[in-house]
Amino acid sequence: MKFLAYLVSGISLGSIYAIIALGYTMVYGIAKMMNFAHGDVIMVGGYISFIAANYWGLPTVVSIVIAMLVCTMLGIVIEGLAYRPLRSAPSLAVLITAIGVSYFLQNSALLIWGANPKAYTPVVSGTLRLFQGQLSISYVSMVTVAACIIIMIALTLFTSRTRMGKAMRACSEDKGAAQLMGINVNFTISLTFAIGSALAAVAGVLLCSFSPTLMPTTGSMPGIKAFTAAVFGGIGSIPGAFLGGILLGVIESLARGYISTQLSNSIVFAVLIIILLVRPAGLLGKNVQEKV
Amino acid sequence: MSTILKVNSINVYYGNIHAIKDISFEVNEGEIVTLIGANGAGKSSALNTITGLLRSKTGSIEFNGENISHTPAYRIVSKGLALVPEGRRIFQQMTVKENLDMGAYTGKDGFEKKLEEVYTQFPRLKEREKQVAGTLSGGEQQMLAMGRALMSSPKLLMLDEPSMGLAPILVEQIFDIISALHKKGTTILLVEQNAQAALAVADRGYVLETGKIVTTGTGDELLNSPAIKKAYLGG
Ligand SMILES: Nc1ncnc2c1ncn2[C@@H]1O[C@H](COP(=O)(O)OP(=O)(O)OP(=O)(O)O)[C@@H](O)[C@H]1O
Numbered sequence: 420m421k422f423l424a425y426l427v428s429g430i431s432l433g434s435i436y437a438i439i440a441l442g443y444t445m446v447y448g449i450a451k452m453m454n455f456a457h458g459d460v461i462m463v464g465g466y467i468s469f470i471a472a473n474y475w476g477l478p479t480v481v482s483i484v485i486a487m488l489v490c491t492m493l494g495i496v497i498e499g500l501a502y503r504p505l506r507s508a509p510s511l512a513v514l515i516t517a518i519g520v521s522y523f524l525q526n527s528a529l530l531i532w533g534a535n536p537k538a539y540t541p542v543v544s545g546t547l548r549l550f551q552g553q554l555s556i557s558y559v560s561m562v563t564v565a566a567c568i569i570i571m572i573a574l575t576l577f578t579s580r581t582r583m584g585k586a587m588r589a590c591s592e593d594k595g596a597a598q599l600m601g602i603n604v605n606f607t608i609s610l611t612f613a614i615g616s617a618l619a620a621v622a623g624v625l626l627c628s629f630s631p632t633l634m635p636t637t638g639s640m641p642g643i644k645a646f647t648a649a650v651f652g653g654i655g656s657i658p659g660a661f662l663g664g665i666l667l668g669v670i671e672s673l674a675r676g677y678i679s680t681q682l683s684n685s686i687v688f689a690v691l692i693i694i695l696l697v698r699p700a701g702l703l704g705k706n707v708q709e710k711v
Numbered sequence: 712m713s714t715i716l717k718v719n720s721i722n723v724y725y726g727n728i729h730a731i732k733d734i735s736f737e738v739n740e741g742e743i744v745t746l747i748g749a750n751g752a753g754k755s756s757a758l759n760t761i762t763g764l765l766r767s768k769t770g771s772i773e774f775n776g777e778n779i780s781h782t783p784a785y786r787i788v789s790k791g792l793a794l795v796p797e798g799r800r801i802f803q804q805m806t807v808k809e810n811l812d813m814g815a816y817t818g819k820d821g822f823e824k825k826l827e828e829v830y831t832q833f834p835r836l837k838e839r840e841k842q843v844a845g846t847l848s849g850g851e852q853q854m855l856a857m858g859r860a861l862m863s864s865p866k867l868l869m870l871d872e873p874s875m876g877l878a879p880i881l882v883e884q885i886f887d888i889i890s891a892l893h894k895k896g897t898t899i900l901l902v903e904q905n906a907q908a909a910l911a912v913a914d915r916g917y918v919l920e921t922g923k924i925v926t927t928g929t930g931d932e933l934l935n936s937p938a939i940k941k942a943y944l945g946g
């Protein structure tokens with residue numbers, strides 16, 4: 420029963436990582452860059468929904484929508500101001516800029532909202548008790564897992580069925596050829612950041628509902644873990660991000676339950692390193708072989 | 712005969728490398744014009760400049776009387792100009808059908824009809840419709856690249872070394888298709904290293920050497936010119 424409990428909490432934690440990882444992986448797939456500020460967009464999403472619900476007294480759903488809108492705008496602005504000018508710059512310059520944006524967001528949050536943690540009210544409360552109370556599953560976990568699955572399916576359909584989604588895949592393969600087809604690459608990249616950031620807002624709301632202390636650094640650690648999850652699953656792959664996120668959550672939860680809370684992060688990363696040594700492209704990553 | 716493409720003294724640089732040196736040429740409606748030259752002569756650079764992927768420092772490019780030298784690359788195809796790029800550059804991880812779909816990205820309607828036409832032209836593509844493009848053979852990939860460009864119903868089709876890396880029988884097939892497209896009224900600008908085959912189908916040709924146009928003439932004139940024979944046709 421204990422195992423089941425750890426598994427359930429691992430899956431729901433993993434679902435949050437998966438939602439964040441989907442954002443990382445989409446942006447990487449198209450812009451070919453690691454947007455290290457992604458984790459901090461999560462934090463912004465948390466604060467915006469917190470303010471909308473607690474200060475302005477708006478209903479939960481509305482506050483989530485507002486958080487998504489704000490993060491979408493933020494993602495577009497970050498891409499346009501910080502990354503677009505570096506489109507043809509060396510990738511190291513882009514990486515450093517992304518780290519800079521990350522610190523900028525954290526410190527702005529510190530300035531605006533202060534260092535004191537805010538007590539976040541979970542978006543759904545209550546717990547389902549099974550087996551005479553031996554196994555309890557919070558409704559937040561269920562909502563989280565459902566949200567993750569819906570998002571994954573929606574993204575898969577979007578990229579495989581819609582004109583815009585196919586254009587995104589075309590851009591991710593060859594930006595020059597995509598332009599020859601009439602695809603506006605800058606717009607497509609903006610759109611990708613917009614989607615990724617909207618997902619980050621959702622992740623922020625769910626994350627804060629899980630561990631209800633909200634601080635300017637709230638997004639960093641989950642961001643790094645989700646980034647690892649994306650690499651682990653195979654960077655650029657949507658099902659890979661999903662799988663990577665869930666596995667990461669489960670490993671973390673089991674390690675915490677059976678081995679040690681303090682060591683859980685080290686164990687997670689150790690497992691990841693071992694898997695990447697065996698499969699450098701990640702679980703579902705393609706070892707791209709191009710025909711010449 | 713009206714001029715459909717007019718390139719006026721363009722100069723293209725890659726950093727310090729002066730790749731295109733004050734080139735001017737034109738293509739008239741209904742013609743096949745070829746640009747021939749050795750490796751590194753600047754043929755691809757010229758085509759990429761016309762499509763807006765590269766920019767010229769000087770001069771202008773007019774298409775259908777409109778100056779397109781500052782038009783963003785992604786707006787070019789909807790004006791009726793399509794390029795089959797060097798090395799095909801099909802979307803390897805997308806299916807054949809999806810690649811053709813991308814070719815019609817800017818086209819509003821008539822997708823099914825266009826698709827039917829392309830499949831009639833290249834029956835092999837229809838057979839391979841659902842296959843991932845990266846797994847096609849080299850010749851099939853070239854057909855896909857051409858089919859993809861035709862999906863936009865271009866007024867001017869530009870081809871960058873369509874015969875590259877293909878077996879002689881396939882080269883012949885590709886040139887047959889080019890002639891067939893020409894007969895149906897498509898204007899074609901053809902870049903080739905296979906000068907013999909290109910000049911044989913072309914109405915006119917330009918010879919490019921280290922970024923400059925050194926000779927021009929009708930296909931036959933160039934085919935029979937001793938200098939060209941010596942330099943490009945193996946004596
Ligand atoms: N991306 C680039 N960076 C720097 N120099 C380049 C680049 N692309 C082309 N060049 C140079 O510009 C010149 C013209 O190249 P281009 O590719 O246009 O030649 P080409 O005639 O198409 O040759 P090929 O028949 O080999 O395709 C060459 O000297 C080449 O080295």
Ligand SMILES: [Mg+2]
Pocket residue numbers: 754755756797871
């Ligand atoms: Mg070339």
